[in-house]
Amino acid sequence: MMTPGWWAMALSEAVNDQTPLAVAFAGEELVLFRDASGQAFALEDRCPHRRVPLALGRVVGSGLQCGYHGWTFDGATGSCSQIPNLHAGERVPARYGARAFAVNEANGFIHVWLGEGTPQGELPSSDYQPSGREFTGATIVNMEHDQYLAAMLDGPQCLLEFSHVRMTDFFLGDLRIEQGRMVLERGAVWSTQFLPSQFVLDYPLIVRTAVALQGGMIWVDLLSEEELPLITLMISTGANRRGTTSLCWRGYVHQQVPAKAPLRWRLARLRKQPPLNINSLIDGAAIAALLEASSRELRTLRQPHLIPVSAVV
Ligand code: FES
Known part of the structure; x- marks a missing residue:
């Protein structure tokens, strides 16, 4: 729906x-x-x-x-x-x-x-203003649309990865609603980083995911620990046929380089290598293992409706 x-x-x-x-x-x-x-x-x-x-x-x-x-x-x-x-x-x-x-x-x-009748809703705000190298793509994933949105809050590491970065399951702050989006931040570390235990006090990176309460837009930002943006990504999602989901995305790499960024991150930037990967093949076992937490609230607040077929101008 x-x-x-x-x-x-x-x-x-x-x-x-x-x-x-x-x-x-x-x-x-x-x-x-x-x-x-x-x-x-x-x-x-x-x-x-x-x-x-x-x-x-x-x-x-x-x-x-x-x-x-x-x-x-x-x-x-x-x-x-x-x-x-x-x-x-x-x-x-x-x-x-x-x-x-x-x-x-x-x-x-x-x-x-x-939707029914003439357009009433507003377009997603034009807050996407690429200033660095842009990258785009499109694919169809074998996953229900609502489930895809839910997994983006419960476990974005199952759906995408930033190069040389490891997302964790540890939230930084509470789930909140901003500008019609459900926003959640989690800690992330450089993949080269040695961790003495799973519990890290200071995360050098933050992954912020925001899922729209209406429509299918998802915003994902990789931030430094000072909350400076490193990578900005917008993913458009929607139900395709037979329980699959269409994705198309565009994002860009910001200019700043964090002081503690590892050499391989810097080299990848210089070589203009893709800074992230959106998974076309979803690991069902990993999705099934996700705790259903933040997405519960999303499901309540999205209040889906069937779109009448009279959606004509
Ligand atoms: S089927 Fe399109 S013009 Fe005849």
């Missing part, structure tokens, strides 16, 4: 005016594309004529032409703007149209409104 609102469905650079992009999201099949001016659109990925996926067609102006019989649908309204081979004097019936969804773009993601 998905909450109504703006959902980030793709990286901005994955949507273009040449090849329509098919996206399965929250039980909907959509197709994303742009016109030559860069305006992005979202239509239901099903031709109203014979149900062929519109993603198999081509972009024509600010519309999408079905690959089967060539009907063209306007990207903004979904109305059928052209049918080939109409007789002279024949007009396209007004009732022919594909479902169109409201689209917005922020933080390098294409956001599509899923």
